[in-house]
Amino acid sequence: MKISGAHIFTLVTSALVALCIGASSAVAQDDAVSPSEAIDTIEPILSYDTAYNLTLAIQKYEAIVAAGGWDKLSRGTYGIKNGDEQGHVRSLRRRLAATGDLDPNIRISDKFDDEVEAAVKLFQARHGLRTTGIIDQETLITLNVTAEEKLAQLRLNQARVEEAVSALSDRYIVVNIPAASIEAVENGTVQRRHTAIVGRIDRQTPILTSKVHEINFNPYWHVPKSIIRRDIIKFMNDDPNYLANFRIKIYGNDGEELDPASIDWNTDEAVQYLFRQEPGAENSMGHVKINFHNPHAVYLHDTPQKSLFGQNRRFHSSGCVRVEEVDELVTWLLSGNGDWDKLSVDATFASGERLDVRLKQPVPIITTYITAWANRQGVVSFREDIYQFDKQGRVALLAD
Known part of the structure; x- marks a missing residue:
């Protein structure tokens, strides 16, 4: 009682x-x-x-x-x-x-x-x-x-944090999925925090470790086959002008551009082709894509849908992570290159120029799942168990 x-x-x-x-x-x-x-x-x-x-x-x-x-x-x-x-x-x-x-x-x-x-x-x-x-x-x-x-949530998440800390470096990025947030960390302190949009329940952002190695300015978006199958086929059946409105072009295996009208949108025929969205304001990746090697084909990126960052439940993506104030994060990532600052990053965004910049010093990135934590002021934070990992009792998040 x-x-x-x-x-x-x-x-x-x-x-x-x-x-x-x-x-x-x-x-x-x-x-x-x-x-x-x-x-x-x-x-x-x-x-x-x-x-x-x-x-x-x-x-x-x-x-x-x-x-x-x-x-x-x-x-x-x-x-x-x-x-x-x-x-x-x-x-x-x-x-x-x-x-x-x-x-x-x-x-x-x-x-x-x-x-x-x-x-x-x-x-x-x-x-x-x-x-x-x-x-x-x-x-x-x-x-x-x-x-x-x-209490059970705190104990589980303490085990997750303790498992992760021994492998951390002096400079890294953490994406915390349940909080839909990003930390840029250097010398043991948070240099920047960013609001993020992460994968929805049926298209989850994966747990992984990698290294950011490249920044793609004003990128093309190569539409994943899963999105072609789940979304674009439906959108084209609803609106035959959808691809044209969003400047998405279709290419066959020979590299030739295809007419959308030549494709049977009542079948999965479209999945065998390459869909590429041109750089610009409508591009789903916005002005920049932040690349790191992983088997899931996910990345960090900008977005034209800025209003989504104002929501407290930010689980809208198909697995990739959208970053608010992404120019600030790109500037931090490129600080090791020596020839980039926020003015040059913003100018490159505004120019629309397609440009790929490799990081001279790749930066580790960790996507993780922490639903409870505490700070030095004694304030304890909790988040919803959006992917049900707490319910499963998962500690070793990278285990199969």
């Missing part, structure tokens, strides 16, 4: 737990620090720092579980927001205080005030939700995930 939420406060009082809770509570109450600033500290998600921070987080959640977890919030909590005053706010305050989003020393009341709103926003940011400060359906569902489930 679970102990009441109020009883958690008297039981979870060890020095370590108080330290962890105090850190995130201070962040929630400090108007000068946004939720994103509280989460995005300089330590990489794959690092000895994160492994240690996860140890502290695990101890914190072990104490919460030992105290009986937290009470489930009722359906009446849905929709409450700043300015509301009702009994459900009291339960919400206890739930937020249990994980340090709200300072547990603040008096419990029925009022949803600025402090509660800041705590809700911190909770939402920690879980990759829209930081509205309102208890919407997704926030309520996430609040009601049990402490036992959170």
